[in-house]
Amino acid sequence: MSSVGTEAAEVVHIVGARPNFVKAAPVVAALEKRGVRQSVVHTGQHYDDRMSAIFFRELGLPRPDVDLGVGSGSHAEQTAALMVGLEKEFISRSPGLVIVYGDVNSTVAAALVAAKLHIPVAHVEAGLRSFDWTMPEEVNRRITDQLSDICFATSPDAVGHLAHEGVATDRVHFVGNPMIDTLLGNLDRFDTAELGRRLDLPDTYVVGTLHRPANVDDPEIVARLTKRLHEVADQVDVVMPVHPRGRRAFDDAGLGGHPRMRLLEPLGYIDFVTLVRGSAAVITDSGGVQEETTILGVPCLTLRPNTERPVTITHGTNRLVVDAELPGLVGAILAGQGTGTATVADVPPLWDGHAGERIATILANGAATR
Structure with a gap:
């Protein structure tokens, strides 16, 4: 076994999509306090201002040293361009x-390239599992974990999944959730x-x-969801920042045709979390929103058959x-009955705003690699 240290060699952060930026910010900040030489490579998977640049400004992330500008495309096209x-x-x-962070195509592409070049890889948010192989994210996260030398887990169940898959215990570190670091660090801005x-x-x-393919790619499903959202809007105003991925499908289905449906362009991090904080409930298919609502105490209805974040159900x-x-x-x-799902009256363990510091400490002290 060798050791990964951060004293001299450069640490490169790979970010490509909105959730990555929120997770990376506290890690970058904690390593900067330790004087670690680091750079940020933005792959450009999310590439317009509303989906990307505004997050760097709001979260205090350093301007990316490199922006690959890969943009959209099929999974194969995008991943191939990222790897090159x-x-x-x-x-x-x-x-x-x-x-690497999370489970987007940038994550698995960077892990593959680094592993073949014999560069150690650390995966932040390792071990999450939906057990749904139809989700591209599930493929990405499983491959990334097998290639990673250091696996930073956000929840106890994630540690268990890694152990079950044969990941050596000295490669796994339970550190908490850096996305929650960002949330707690910005509470007074919401x-x-x-x-x-x-x-x-x-x-x-x-x-x-x-925004997930299972909800926005099939016109029949979009039409059905539009009908249900209109039924919700019969009771209460629905405010919906529309992800570019699903915009055309929802427009074609007439989502904005209900007088109490309010469709918005994508929002920056501060505005979006503020919107969620002030809401009566959230209807979503986003993993990150499940986590944020858990901390904010907002009822969250996740329109999916599974979740890789079950801790948001048991603790949130x-x-x-x-x-x-x-x-x-x-x-x-609306009648005050809540979602009635949490079995533990507390936030998930180590979701305390210090995950970035734990990650920096582990890296600075050296971590075991294969």
């Missing part, structure tokens, strides 16, 4: 460690009254956010639902 661009970067930089005035929001509203406000349940459940929440 990242290989050039890694060869020119010779980093001592590559840190001014619901100011956002309500600026966006002319009603006193009571529900937030919607849907999250509930897995099918579309037919949405109108009734929203009605129950």
